[in-house]
Amino acid sequence: MFVPSVTHPIGDFVRSWVPKLTAYLPDALHNATLDSITAFLVNALICIVAVCAVNIGSAPILIYMERKVCAHVQCRLGPMRLGWHGTLQTIADVIKMLFKEVYSPSGADKLMFYVAPMIVLIAPFIIAALIPFDHNLIVADIDMGIPMIIAVNGFGVLGILLGGWSSNNKYSLLGALRSGAQMISYEISFAMILLFVVMISGSTSLMDIAQAQDGTVLDWLIFKIPVLGFIAFILFFISSTAEMNRAPFDIAEAEQELTGGYHTEYNGTPFAMFYLAEYIALVTNSALAATCFLGGFHAPCIGVAAIDGVLQMVPGVVWLFAKIYFMIWCYMMVRWTFVRPRVDQLMAFEWKFLLPVNLVLLAAGAIYMILV
Amino acid sequence: MQERISTRRYIKRYLKRCITGPWSLICGLSVSLKYFFDPRRIVTEQYPENKKTLKMHERYRGRLEMIEDADGNNHCTACGMCERACPNASINVLSTKNIAGKKVLGRYVYHFASCTQCGLCVEACPFGAIRMSQAFEVATTDPATLEMILNKKEGQG
Numbered sequence: 412m413f414v415p416s417v418t419h420p421i422g423d424f425v426r427s428w429v430p431k432l433t434a435y436l437p438d439a440l441h442n443a444t445l446d447s448i449t450a451f452l453v454n455a456l457i458c459i460v461a462v463c464a465v466n467i468g469s470a471p472i473l474i475y476m477e478r479k480v481c482a483h484v485q486c487r488l489g490p491m492r493l494g495w496h497g498t499l500q501t502i503a504d505v506i507k508m509l510f511k512e513v514y515s516p517s518g519a520d521k522l523m524f525y526v527a528p529m530i531v532l533i534a535p536f537i538i539a540a541l542i543p544f545d546h547n548l549i550v551a552d553i554d555m556g557i558p559m560i561i562a563v564n565g566f567g568v569l570g571i572l573l574g575g576w577s578s579n580n581k582y583s584l585l586g587a588l589r590s591g592a593q594m595i596s597y598e599i600s601f602a603m604i605l606l607f608v609v610m611i612s613g614s615t616s617l618m619d620i621a622q623a624q625d626g627t628v629l630d631w632l633i634f635k636i637p638v639l640g641f642i643a644f645i646l647f648f649i650s651s652t653a654e655m656n657r658a659p660f661d662i663a664e665a666e667q668e669l670t671g672g673y674h675t676e677y678n679g680t681p682f683a684m685f686y687l688a689e690y691i692a693l694v695t696n697s698a699l700a701a702t703c704f705l706g707g708f709h710a711p712c713i714g715v716a717a718i719d720g721v722l723q724m725v726p727g728v729v730w731l732f733a734k735i736y737f738m739i740w741c742y743m744m745v746r747w748t749f750v751r752p753r754v755d756q757l758m759a760f761e762w763k764f765l766l767p768v769n770l771v772l773l774a775a776g777a778i779y780m781i782l783v
Numbered sequence: 784m785q786e787r788i789s790t791r792r793y794i795k796r797y798l799k800r801c802i803t804g805p806w807s808l809i810c811g812l813s814v815s816l817k818y819f820f821d822p823r824r825i826v827t828e829q830y831p832e833n834k835k836t837l838k839m840h841e842r843y844r845g846r847l848e849m850i851e852d853a854d855g856n857n858h859c860t861a862c863g864m865c866e867r868a869c870p871n872a873s874i875n876v877l878s879t880k881n882i883a884g885k886k887v888l889g890r891y892v893y894h895f896a897s898c899t900q901c902g903l904c905v906e907a908c909p910f911g912a913i914r915m916s917q918a919f920e921v922a923t924t925d926p927a928t929l930e931m932i933l934n935k936k937e938g939q940g
Binding site: 480483484485486487488491744745747748749763764 | 797801808811812814815816818819822824825826827829
C-alpha cells in the first residue's frame with residue numbers, strides 16, 4: 412500500500428476520512444492505493460495552504476505594524492486615513508504593487524532578474540514549514556531541523572546576489588556584494604548559537620527543542636541556564652537581525668548610500684516578492700527565537716497551579732504567535748532606534764566580537780553541561 | 784588606517800568598548816521606548832479632520848499682517864525700514880502727506896507671491912506695527928489676490 416506520509420494526527424484524520432468519502436464514488440474508483448494517494452495529496456495541500464496562509468497573511472499585518480511602530484517611535488501617528496487607524500492602507504499598497512507593470516532595465520540578465528525574487532522566497536517558506544506551532548501542529552517534523560534551517564538560509568544570499576548582479580546597475584551590485592559578505596559572516600555566529608541550543612537541548616529537531624522547554628518559565632532555554640541563556644538570546648537576536656538584512660544591519664539596502672541596493676531596479680510584483688521575503692523572514696526568525704529560547708508553544712507558566720491551569724487553556728498556537736509578535740516588536744524597536752554601522756565596522760563587529768563571544772559561550776555551555 | 788597602539792592598550796580599549804557599546808545602545812533604546820509608549824509626545828496633526836480645533840504654533844510665520852486696533856488704526860509711520868529689510872522686494876510702503884503736511888502711511892502694498900515669510904520685516908520694524916499671521920490656508924487660484932494692501936486706514940503718524 413502506498414503510504415508516503417508519516418503518522419500525524421491531522422494526517423491520520425485525513426487518511427481515515429478519504430476512504431469514507433470515496434465510498435460515495437463509483438465502484439471503479441474504490442481502491443486502497445488511490446485512496447492513500449488522494450490522502451497524501453490532500454495532506455500536502457493542507458500543509459501548503461497552512462504555510463502560505465501564515466506567511467503571506469502575516470506580511471500585510473507586519474507592514475502595518477512596522478509603519479505604526481516606526482511612526483510612534485518618531486512622534487508621528489502613521490497611516491490614519493484608510494480604514495480604522497489606517498488598517499486598509501497596506502492592502503491598498505499590495506493591490507497597487509500587483510497592478511504595476513513589470514519591466515527590467517536594458518542590459519539586465521532577464522532570466523536571473525526574474526528568478527532572483529523567487530529564490531529569495533524559498534528560505535522563509537521552508538523554515539516556516541519546520542516551526543512547531545503546537546504539539547501536533549507542524550508541517551515537517553524532521554530530525555535535522557536546525558541543520559536544515561542553517562542550510563536553507565543560504566538561499567537568501569543567493570537570491571540577493573543574483574538580483575544585484577543581474578540588474579546591470581552598480582548600486583545594486585555593490586549592495587548585493589556587501590550583503591553577501593555580511594550574510595556569510597553572520598551565518599557563522601547564527602549557526603554557532605543554534606549549535607549552543609542544540610547542545611543544551613540535546614536534539615536537532617525543533618519539535619524536541621520546544622518539548623524540552625515544557626514546564627514553567629524557568630524551563631525556557633533563555634532562563635534555564637543562568638546567564639548564558641540570556642547572552643545566547645542576545646547574540647541570536649543580533650545575528651538573526653544581520654541574517655534578515657534588517658536595520659541596523661541593512662547594509663544591502665542602505666537607502667541613503669545605495670538607493671535601495673539589490674532591489675533598486677525591481678518594481679511591481681518582483682519588488683513585492685523581495686519585500687514579502689523580508690517580512691516572512693522576520694516571522695520565521697522570530698518563530699525560531701521563540702521556539703529555541705522562549706519556550707515555543709508552551710504557556711508562560713509560573714508554577715502556581717491556579718494560574719497555570721488558566722494559561723494552559725489557551726492553545727499553544729496563540730502563545731507561539733504572541734511570542735512571535737513580541738519578538739517582531741523587539742526587532743522593530745531595534746530597527747527604528749539604532750544607526751547603521753559602516754561596512755568595515757560591521758565586519759569588525761562580527762569577526763572581532765561576535766564570533767569570539769560565541770566560541771566562549773559554546774565552551775561555557777559545554778562546561779555547564781558537564782557540571783550540572 | 785588605524786593608529787599604532789600597543790597590544791595592552793588595544794585589549795584594554797576592546798574590553799572597555801564591550802561595556803560602553805551595549806550601554807550606549809541601551810540608552811538609545813530607552814529613549815525610543817519612552818517615545819513609543821507615550822502618546823502625548825506625538826506632534827503630527829490630522830489636518831483636514833481637525834480643521835476646527837487646529838491651533839497653529841505661535842512661532843509659525845504665515846503671511847504678513849498689520850497690527851491694528853479695533854478702529855483700524857496702526858502704528859506704522861511709513862519709515863520704510865521693512866521695505867529696506869525685505870530681501871526680495873515684497874513690500875512697498877507708499878507714503879502720503881496728511882493735512883498737517885506730515886509724512887504718513889498711504890498704502891502698505893504687500894506682494895505675497897514673492898514673499899518667503901522670512902520675517903525680517905517684522906524684526907526690522909521699530910514700532911511693532913507688523914507681524915506674521917497664523918493663517919496657513921493661503922492657497923489661491925487667482926494670482927491677483929496675492930497682491931494686497933495691508934492697511935485699512937491711512938496712517939495717523
